[in-house]
């Protein structure tokens with residue numbers, strides 16, 4: 285909701301104020317399966333970059349391996365994009381083709 289302040293005669297201006305906050309859109313970071321990235325590397329990534337426990341990391345990695353893709357985490361846009369960049373860089377440094385992408389959550 286927005287609210288107009290009374291006109292300031294000196295400046296002849298009004299200010300539009302937001303009276304409610306809006307929540308930022310959230311983005312899913314998805315891991316995509318491939319045939320070459322080692323399972324242990326994906327588990328390590330899920331622990332280090334997405335703060336998953338060893339058990340959760342193993343479950344998510346196996347789901348991606350079987351189904352083709354899976355959600356590593358859900359974040360605001362800049363955080364999601366940073367994680368995509370960091371994980372992609374780390375994988376390439378190791379010579380792995382791991383693909384990581386961010387996509388907006390369906391807006392509620």
Ligand code: TYC
Pocket residue numbers: 315316317318319320321322323326345346348349382
């Ligand atoms: N399919 C890979 C293997 O068999 C493991 C893997 C899992 C790779 C998840 C990528 O996002 C991935 N070594």
